[in-house]
Amino acid sequence: MEEEVMQCGEENNVAEQQATRALLRKRFLETLLAMNNQKITFSMHDRINVTATFEVADIDILHFQVSNLETPIGVQPHALLRCSDVIACCFKTQTART
Amino acid sequence: MxxxxxxxxxxxxxxxxxxxxxxxxxxxxxxxxxxxxDGKIHTGWVHTIDPVSKSIVLVQFSEDTSNECTVVMGHAVKTVRISSDATEHEDELERLFSRETKITFTK
Known part of the structure; x- marks a missing residue:
């Protein structure tokens, strides 16, 4: 009986963790949608900052596909950035006034 | 902790x-x-933390309607410290990227 109660508690805990995980992930995916077609500044290693128009990210957030990547050696019309090379990315957004 | x-x-x-x-x-x-x-300090209100990549989405609110959003990649996080427990921008954060329209994802 005690075992059953414990199992039930664990299942509830797993369900709660999954619901929280889904909420956090949903909010992150919404952020990626908001980043689409925005001009983003990427901070890379060695204090290199590049700007590009954000297109898409892959499911595991391992790569970002960008366009018009402005690098110190010129502009790349299309590029794939390895997320492991990116430290942070920054963009402007507007607050929706209701 | x-x-x-x-x-x-x-x-x-x-x-x-x-x-x-x-x-x-x-x-x-x-x-x-x-x-x-890289030693840089990023300050902002947390919108979300991606459970997959552990990336933190920070928002800095300004006086006008334009805000700055920073995504710090999970692998590049050195330390995280809560500056304030206040949740004064909660409503704005909820509204910021939320979408009313339904999006259909294909398998």
């Missing part, structure tokens, strides 16, 4: 990346200071 001198919890990068979703949601809507591996 270790308590710093001021009593505010500071998390190291590895400790932060091992957080469970329920521990991660504790940061949402709070003002945090994130130090990245």
């Amino acid at each position: 270790t308590a710093s001198e001021s009593g505010v919890p500071t998390l190291g990068g590895d400790e932060f990346r091992q957080q469970t979703p329920k521990e991660m949601i504790f940061f949402v809507h709070k003002l945090v200071e994130v130090e990245s591996i």
Whole structure:
């Protein structure tokens, strides 16, 4: 009986963790949608900052596909950035006034 | 979680990346200071933390309607510290990227 109660508690805990995980992930995916077609500044290693128009990210957030990547050696019309090379990315957004 | 001198919890990068979703949601809507591996400090209100890549989405609100949004990649997080427990921008954060329209994803 005690075992059953414990199992039930664990299942509830797993369900709660999954619901929280889904909420956090949903909010992150919404952020990626908001980043689409925005001009983003990427901070890379060695204090290199590049700007590009954000297109898409892959499911595991391992790569970002960008366009018009402005690098110190010129502009790349299309590029794939390895997320492991990116430290942070920054963009402007507007607050929706209701 | 270790308590710093001021009593505010500071998390190291590895400790932060091992957080469970329920521990991660504790940061949402709070003002945090994130130090990245390049030594830069990113301050902002947490919109979300991606449970997959552990990336933190920070928003800095300004007087006018334009805000600055910073995504600090999970692998580049060195320390995370909560600056304020206040959740004064909660409504704005909820509205910021939320979408009313339904999006259909294909398999």
